[in-house]
Amino acid sequence: MTAHIPLPIDAILPDLLDRLRHAGRAVLQAPPGAGKTTRVPLALLDAGMIQGKILMLEPRRLAARAAADRMAATLGEKTGQTVGYRIRGDSTVGPSTRIEVVTEGILTRMLQDAPDLPGVGAIIFDEFHERSLNADLGLALCLEVAEALRDDLMLLAMSATLDAGPVAEVMQAPILTSEGRSFEVEPRWLPKPRPKEQRFETAMADLILHAVNEAEGSLLAFLPGEGEIRRTATLLEGKVGGVPVYPLFGAMDFKAQRAAVAPGGERKIVLATSIAETSLTIPDIRIVVDGGRARRARFDPSSGMSRLITERVTRAEATQRAGRAGRVASGVAYKLWTRGEDGALAAFPPPEIEAGDLSAFALELAMWGGTEDSLRFVTPPHPGRLAEARSVLQMLGALDGEGRITAHGKALARQPLHPRLGHMLVTAGDQAATLAALLAERDPMRDQGTDLTLRLRAIADPKAFEGRSHRGTIQRIRDEARRLRRGRKGAKLSSGAMAALAYPDRIGMRRTGDAPRYVLSGGKGAVMPSGDALAGQRLIVATDLDGDPREAKIRQAAVLSQEELEALFGAQIGWKDVCQWSRREGRVLTRSQQTFGALVLEDRAWKDAPENAVAQAMLDGVRQLGLRPTPAALRLMKRAALMDDGFADLSETTLMETLEEWLLPHLTGARTTADWKAFDILPALQSLLGWDRMQQLDRAVPGHFTTPLGRKIPIDYAEDVPGIAVRLQEMFGVTRHPVVGRKPLQITLLSPARRPVQVTSDLPRFWETSYEDVRKDMRGQYPKHPWPDDPTQADPTLRTKPRR
Secondary structure (H helix, E strand, C coil): CCCCCCCHHHHHHHHHHHHHHHHCEEEEECCCCCCHHHHHHHHHHHHCCCCCEEEEEECCHHHHHHHHHHHHHHCCCCCCCCEEEEECCEEECCCCCCEEEEEHHHHHHHHHHCCCCCCEEEEEECCHHHCCHHHHHHHHHHHHHHHHCCCCCEEEEEECCCCHHHHHHHHCCCEEECCCCCCCEEEEEECCCCCCCCCHHHHHHHHHHHHHHHCCCEEEEECCCHHHHHHHHHHHCCCCCCCCEEEECCCCCHHHHHHHHCCCCCCCEEEECHHHCCCCCCCCEEEEEECCEEEEEEEECCCCEEEEEEEECCHHHHHHHHHHHHCCCCEEEEEEEEHHHHCCCCCCCCCHHHHCCCHHHHHHHHHHCCCCCCCCCCCCCCHHHHHHHHHHHHHCCCECCCCCECHHHHHHHCCCCCHHHHHHHHHHHHHHHHHHHHHHCCCCCCCCCCEHHHHHHHHHCHHHHECCECHHHHHHHHHHHHHHCCCCCCCCCCHHHHHHHHCHHHEEEECCCCCCEEEECCCCEEECCCCCCCCCCCEEEEEEECCCCCEEEEEEEEECCHHHHHHHHHHHCEEEEEEEEECCCCEEEEEEEEEECCEEEEEEECCCCCHHHHHHHHHHHHHHHCCCCCHHHHHHHHHHHCCCCCCCCCCHHHHHHCHHHHCHHHCCCCCEHHHHHCCCCHHHHHHHHHHHHHHHHHHHCCCEEECCCCCEEECECCCCCCEEEEEHHHHCCCCCCCEECCEECEEEEECCCCCEEEEECCHHHHHHCCHHHHHHHHHHHCCCCCCCCCCCCCCCCCCCCCCC
């Protein structure tokens, strides 16, 4: 191997090679600048211990190309000879290539095409701490291949900042740590929080100018994305004393990226995304300005796919960034936050498997033929989110009803797109390339209405929409659309029809009413901004929503016709009879409906709905309205509650839970709220108890008290003590107090006008003590009624005294 400048990683290489020679696996921790990316692959090659190629995975295309170029230069060769690279849309390899630097998705494709990886002897996962979905999946697949097919396959995970324990445990590998060569970096925080009204780019430009004037050396500033970089660069124009300003982000032309990272000896300012945190070495950097923001892939409910979301950096990322200032000499790291805010930063960024969209991941699992349980993951996928992803794939026809991959699913797995967009592209052909590229990007025309066709026109003719669209985003969409075209043909479809292929669960039909509200085929609700150009359309496809779980706001949509819907999804459109309770109308509705998902395309009356179906639907009405027992039914329920354990439970809670068992057979004829209010559940309760238990109940807890005159008076069990209300004269001659079970019956004695006179639980004592006083009062008020001196000897009566 060609001689080279010593780096910190060199000291640990002999130990690393020895561990790999004996164990075949290892986890290497080495900070940025240690030299792991370029030294380790060459050391493996030079040791002659690898039969076949060495694959090294990089999370970014720029890093892959830069690593290959540096290793080739170390060997004194051109890239593509001993060392080459392969990334999406570009490759530089040759017949003599022994080290291939590839982006992470390339490995997954190679494994799916040939699981035994013929011709590959070792795989290096560089920058594994970034924990992308492809890296996690690639490692899990490689571990299975190594155990089942290739026990000679060497595996090495390398990282700058990594909690190595879990990774080493999954790999069953030793951990090696290399010390980095880093000079002291002085952190400098803001003295106080920056004003909320200050724009981020303005604050960054001010801090960069302050740093350039205060410290020496080239400056590397970290910003979240291309837009922030370009706006900050504009603010710096003419203010940095002739120091050149270089942007650096993933979507740039490779020549422009090389210009930003190339050594030149002159002082410069590099405005970069997190692409510059690891893998890339930018010479002569002595100053770092950290904006404290990073973009991560997060599942975005608004688009149904992963999107890059701007978040605060973690402590690990901030440390990585600051370390870039201490590569060649002591440096300074300026941070766009206060020291107090520093303590609130999270420790590490979450792995993508916890926060990203799992649709493509689930598709790859199905393509592999395994399950998440059969593979070893550093962080297992969440079962619920994985189930949601599989549901999307089944909706697209990529998985069958058993979760197995279909021929169509295999075609989607080979598309460099989210499965939704891949399905659209495979089905509609090249005409969908521009729309696929548009839907995969950020909206280039925010605040310009929802119409998707307006965006497509701007992409076709950018000059006509100058000032109304984001030029950089439009250009990226045009470039990506060009890459997606493969000469595929398809039936001519409108933009709405193509969008419906990607979002069959987002086809919306306008609700009745003035407001532009829609019900989506997936069952959710959405609202169009008032006055929008599409607000009057009956059918739309919502391609971007704001994510509100109750009623999402539509941010991007296309028009769909009924004819297009039927042509695309005719097999899923059908008639069904619906018998259901309407909470809004308070009645059972019986309709025949033509439906697509949750959409009701046509609605007719179902006139001959069977009674049992109506009764079943009415149960939902009962659940909404409550039991509403009549007084007689309530007494029966109270009586049953006084029985010993083991008797039928007629509590309202139990009855509501078991409506189908006891009420359904008796619910004939009830269809509305009014019907239910008039319905008597007593017969149903009596039927539930049956003759034997009713007899048992009547003996133990009778429902009526029979007066001396033979009248049956209902016993009230509403209170703790059972009671009756009876006219005083009707109880004449009763000398033993009536009881229910072992409890005395509480008797409310009434006047001839049925007003309460006395309440007693001991009638003989009442005759002896209180009756005389009551008699005096009653004789004066009701002189026509009998008030005998001795009520125990008198006959019970409800009549007045006979006329003389």
